Amino acid sequence: MSKAEDKAARTETRSTWLLSAPALVLLLFAASGPLIIMLVYSFLTPGKYGNVIWEFSPDAWIGTILSRDIFDGTYSLADAHLTIFWRSVQLSLLTTLFTFLVGFPTAWFIATRTARTRALLLFLITIPFWTNLLIRTIAINQIIRNEGLLNTALLSLGVIDEPLVIIYTNVAVFIGMTYVYLPLMVLPLFAAIDRFDMRLLEAAYDLYASRWQVLRRVILPIVKPGVIAGSILVFIPALGAYVTPRILGGGRNMMIGNFIELQFGQGRNWPLGAALSVLLLVIVTVALMFYVRAATRSDSNG
Amino acid sequence: MAEKSFSASRIPGFATTAILVFCALYLPIVMLVLYSFNSGDSVAVWEGFSLKWYPLAWSNEQVRDVTLRSLTIALVASVVATTVATMAALGTTRRKKTKGQTLIYLMINQPLMVPEIVTAVALLIFFAAIKVATGYQGLGYLIAAHSAFCIPFAYLPIRARLEGMDKTLEVAAADLYASNWQAFRYVTLPLLLPGIVAGMMLAFVTSLDDVVITLFVKSAGQDTLPTYMLAQIRRSVPPDVNAISALLLLLTVIMLTLFFLLTRKRD
Numbered sequence: 141m142s143k144a145e146d147k148a149a150r151t152e153t154r155s156t157w158l159l160s161a162p163a164l165v166l167l168l169f170a171a172s173g174p175l176i177i178m179l180v181y182s183f184l185t186p187g188k189y190g191n192v193i194w195e196f197s198p199d200a201w202i203g204t205i206l207s208r209d210i211f212d213g214t215y216s217l218a219d220a221h222l223t224i225f226w227r228s229v230q231l232s233l234l235t236t237l238f239t240f241l242v243g244f245p246t247a248w249f250i251a252t253r254t255a256r257t258r259a260l261l262l263f264l265i266t267i268p269f270w271t272n273l274l275i276r277t278i279a280i281n282q283i284i285r286n287e288g289l290l291n292t293a294l295l296s297l298g299v300i301d302e303p304l305v306i307i308y309t310n311v312a313v314f315i316g317m318t319y320v321y322l323p324l325m326v327l328p329l330f331a332a333i334d335r336f337d338m339r340l341l342e343a344a345y346d347l348y349a350s351r352w353q354v355l356r357r358v359i360l361p362i363v364k365p366g367v368i369a370g371s372i373l374v375f376i377p378a379l380g381a382y383v384t385p386r387i388l389g390g391g392r393n394m395m396i397g398n399f400i401e402l403q404f405g406q407g408r409n410w411p412l413g414a415a416l417s418v419l420l421l422v423i424v425t426v427a428l429m430f431y432v433r434a435a436t437r438s439d440s441n442g
Numbered sequence: 443m444a445e446k447s448f449s450a451s452r453i454p455g456f457a458t459t460a461i462l463v464f465c466a467l468y469l470p471i472v473m474l475v476l477y478s479f480n481s482g483d484s485v486a487v488w489e490g491f492s493l494k495w496y497p498l499a500w501s502n503e504q505v506r507d508v509t510l511r512s513l514t515i516a517l518v519a520s521v522v523a524t525t526v527a528t529m530a531a532l533g534t535t536r537r538k539k540t541k542g543q544t545l546i547y548l549m550i551n552q553p554l555m556v557p558e559i560v561t562a563v564a565l566l567i568f569f570a571a572i573k574v575a576t577g578y579q580g581l582g583y584l585i586a587a588h589s590a591f592c593i594p595f596a597y598l599p600i601r602a603r604l605e606g607m608d609k610t611l612e613v614a615a616a617d618l619y620a621s622n623w624q625a626f627r628y629v630t631l632p633l634l635l636p637g638i639v640a641g642m643m644l645a646f647v648t649s650l651d652d653v654v655i656t657l658f659v660k661s662a663g664q665d666t667l668p669t670y671m672l673a674q675i676r677r678s679v680p681p682d683v684n685a686i687s688a689l690l691l692l693l694t695v696i697m698l699t700l701f702f703l704l705t706r707k708r709d
Contacts, residue, residue: 159533380557
């Protein structure tokens with residue numbers, strides 16, 4: 141590289157950083173920087189009225205999965221915590237699976253319409269996507285609660301004699317999360333299917349592939365990046381969900397997000413809350429890394 | 443026709459599923475809007491048309507208070523986020539990949555990757571320490587937090603717009619002895635404007651919608667519209683909250699329609 145080129149490259153780098161600096165400073169102050177402080181707090185001792193005492197303690201981390209007997213000091217598995225973790229993971233996986241099962245045909249349907257209809261349908265998917273999550277949760281709450289539309293309709297039709305109790309159960313949280321996160325699955329699936337060359341289908345059929353074989357051997361491998369992207373986009377916010385389980389699950393069906401919040405409210409255990417948040421972040425990062433690896437692998441194959 | 447003939451647009455069950463999905467997506471929202479005009483306070487039994495919940499909600503001083511706060515925060519945060527995002531987009535697009543660019547992307551998109559609850563906890567801890575150290579309790583914390591998580595939403599459309607612009611016009615301006623600033627002010631900026639407006643609208647909507655981060659960062663008496671609404675929900679959703687939801691929904695639809703018109707590619 142010549143000296144002039146070298147200098148030009150350095151000027152370029154400098155202006156990139158200078159122009160990005162205000163955004164980066166703001167993000168460092170109010171987004172990424174505090175994550176490190178949170179990590180530090182997870183190793184401190186909880187204060188009596190919230191906040192922390194600046195003394196090192198591994199208790200918060202031990203407390204994420206073990207609980208200490210207050211009488212003899214022995215440790216045992218913290219069943220309550222494990223139940224909440226398990227419920228969160230289970231509900232998030234179920235939500236991801238179900239949004240895929242109904243999202244795939246929907247995305248396929250949109251992608252195979254004419255240009256005009258397609259634009260309209262995409263717009264219809266985008267509106268709920270951008271609508272306040274709280275409002276959509278309120279909307280689904282109005283449908284499934286005991287005096288809600290579903291029960292009122294079923295009762296007046298005489299299908300049931302007593303209202304179905306859905307609200308404040310795991311089922312309610314599952315329905316709610318499926319409802320609010322569905323657009324996040326449909327949009328990337330659509331993007332992937334849209335790139336799919338439909339002639340490949342005809343080719344497969346001409347070669348006597350069955351429907352199932354076409355789906356498994358032709359369609360799924362090609363739309364795989366979209367499937368992975370959609371799954372990640374649904375799974376991550378579902379795992380950290382707070383609003384939906386709070387409104388639809390009530391106090392008995394907490395997920396990790398609600399449990400974390402509890403530590404900063406009544407629980408008054410900031411270090412435990414911080415440790416749980418770090419743990420959640422680690423799970424999400426692992427999922428993201430898995431996504432990046434899977435996405436790059438399918439790129440090089442395609 | 444023989445079973446073998448195949449059409450991608452007619453896979454059995456797909457159309458039915460899609461139609462059911464669209465109905466399921468819209469039924470709750472439509473019902474919410476519809477029942478905000480119900481004269482009774484039920485959300486399931488129709489008792490006649492009435493507009494009473496809207497003035498009732500607005501006559502509540504607290505509702506006016508939190509709405510104003512929400513709008514203030516969303517306005518300031520979206521202006522700040524859009525300004526810094528525009529600069530960052532100018533610095534990171536249409537040039538050779540420079541050192542550290544991946545790091546810049548990662549940092550800008552971080553609010554999209556980290557679960558909201560995690561950022562919320564981190565901010566609660568960090569800002570609590572600052573509150574103790576400085577004694578300042580004002581809206582600044584909420585504005586800073588909102589500005590930060592709005593950055594990627596402003597950045598993405600601006601960047602998309604920039605990438606679609608070629609450099610010939612700016613080069614022409616430079617050939618005609620325009621200074622860097624003049625070329626930016628009179629050539630780049632007007633071309634970029636639809637992207638900037640689109641980015642700002644997304645940032646505005648994102649800020650207005652936020653619940654979790656606001657809930658953790660706010661000091662006492664700093665409720666925004668969403669956190670106020672959340673606090674009002676006990677076993678049921680009060681009808682005035684329903685009315686506010688319907689209004690916010692309408693606002694979102696208007697903003698989105700504008701956004702699509704702005705970013706639509708002209709053929």
